[in-house]
Amino acid sequence: MTYRLYYWPTIQGRGEFVRLALEAVGEEYDDVARGADGPDFGAMAGVIGSEDPGPPPFAPPVLDVGGRLIAQTANILLYLGKRHGLALTGELDRLWVHQLQLTLADWVGEVHDTHHPCGAELYYEDQQAEAISRAAVFREHRLPKFLGYFEGVLKSNSDNGWLAGETWTYADLSLFQMVAGLRYAFPNAMATAENDAPRVAALHDRVARLPRIAAYLRSERRIPFNEDGIFRRYPELDQ
Amino acid sequence: MTYRLYYWPTIQGRGEFVRLALEAVGEEYDDVARGADGPDFGAMAGVIGSEDPGPPPFAPPVLDVGGRLIAQTANILLYLGKRHGLALTGELDRLWVHQLQLTLADWVGEVHDTHHPCGAELYYEDQQAEAISRAAVFREHRLPKFLGYFEGVLKSNSDNGWLAGETWTYADLSLFQMVAGLRYAFPNAMATAENDAPRVAALHDRVARLPRIAAYLRSERRIPFNEDGIFRRYPELDQ
Incomplete structure (x- = not known):
């Protein structure tokens, strides 16, 4: 199949x-x-x-x-x-990885809403004032809160470099993607915020080096970040 | 336990x-x-x-x-x-019920953001202008879209009155709660929108009549809706 x-x-x-x-x-x-x-x-x-x-x-x-x-x-x-085998075995452990993913999904939704706080039905240009308000709250409160949360999860997992269990799961792949996207969309805010989340930054690099992921990132299958996606570089939202 | x-x-x-x-x-x-x-x-x-x-x-x-x-x-x-036994058996069927729940969760998030479009870190009063913009998009686009989606799901499930399988699952309970909450928060918008989703409205009533749910709704364990929750009745957001 x-x-x-x-x-x-x-x-x-x-x-x-x-x-x-x-x-x-x-x-x-x-x-x-x-x-x-x-x-x-x-x-x-x-x-x-x-x-x-x-x-x-x-x-x-x-x-x-x-x-x-x-x-x-x-x-x-x-x-x-x-x-x-992209997650742990055992029902409660699998639910824990899923819980991490759902928390990442909430974070993704909040990133989306920094540029579309009124809804995807309106153009960005028609909600830019609201976007500037929301992005400010995101940069000041939400970005450090989520980064700090995952930093704590990494520390609590025997500080072995992965979010859950002894090796990477799909949640680690997703956290890599969050960091990559946030670095693209909020280069200024992330440059500061990452300093307080060194384990999260290290996880990004560790995932990027997984052989199949490294090959994918070099390939044409990896679509570059752009201003139609979730992670958009609008300088006025990162000041 | x-x-x-x-x-x-x-x-x-x-x-x-x-x-x-x-x-x-x-x-x-x-x-x-x-x-x-x-x-x-x-x-x-x-x-x-x-x-x-x-x-x-x-x-x-x-x-x-x-x-x-x-x-x-x-x-x-x-x-x-x-x-x-609150969902179907079989992995793919259970994932289908979970998928419905995750779609409901997205809807819940959008309801929350009608009154907090800039983030929960600010008071409603400090983001009321943005809330009015977002709530308008919600009432016009998102409310009918979600209601229409679940109406279609109900119809596609042999039109037997439940979202999945032959009897209620936790997704039905959650859709009941959505309808109850939306009726509280957006009485004007819902009065109109519900007309196009008669199966969803009927599901609400059907769940409310389940004996244990009916007993719960009558009890003091059921906290009344209020303006600290997800579903808030702010008349300026429902005009």
Whole structure:
């Protein structure tokens, strides 16, 4: 079975957390909307709200696992984690990794809302004033709070360099992506905030060196950060 | 084993989704911060960020399941669902119910942000202008979109009145809570929007009539909606 991933073809976005997991285990997958002839938005849009196959997903990313669709990033990772040994074994330990992922998902949502505090239905330009207010709260309060939280989790896990257990899980891959994205979107704020989260910064580098991840990051499959994704570099939001 | 729930003692909030599940299965639980002598905020705060027992949760609700802590509402429900038959059996079916819950969680987050679009760190009064902008987008776009989505899910499930499978799951309980909360917070917008989601409205009533839920709703254990929770009745956000 080849997994089929349905996600926006021109951004990393939430789909990137799934791509990283699939790349990390060396699993082949069809990134459906990234057609050989360029972006194929229709291929992705067709699966949202569709009842074929199975009950309808609300939003991408969606993973087709042999005829069943799974949506919600953390839910997809829960599935892949169990199937490919990307998380711990034992129910409560797996739930702990999932809990970390859900906390990361909350953080992702807050990053998104720094540039779209009124909703994705409006252009950034039409909510820039609100975005400046929200981004200020994010930089001052939320960024250090989340970084500090994961710094504490890393310390509490025998300080072995990973969030849970003895080696990396999908949550480590996702924390790597958060750091990479935040460095892109908030270079000024992160330059300061990272100083208080050295374990998180080290985890980023450690994940980037995993052979399959390193190969992926060098490949054309890794879409560059840009101002259509979750992590956007708008200088007025990072001052 | 008696479950111990750590959540704010004076609001329904995200903890209510857990309370509803525990009530629906008739499980005894200790709502820790609701002390016999009144609210005990310290009992709840003490567990956040604490490494005893186990790795630290980021935020409430937190459920102590015999010495292990589980946080993140949807994660707690995933655990309870499997353990108490509150969800389907079979891995992919359980993930489908979890996916519905995660979509509900996104909706909850958006409701929260109608009154706190800049962040929970600021008072409502200090972000009221932004809240009015965000609430308008919510009422016009997001409320009908989410209601329409769950209406479609109900229709696709053999139109049997429940979201998944042949009887109620924790996702049905949560959708009940969404409808109840939205009716409280946005009475004007909901009066209109509900007309296009008759199956969702009927599900609300069906859940409210489940004997254990009906008993709970009549009891003092059910905290009334108020303006400290997720669902707040601010007339200026519902015009």
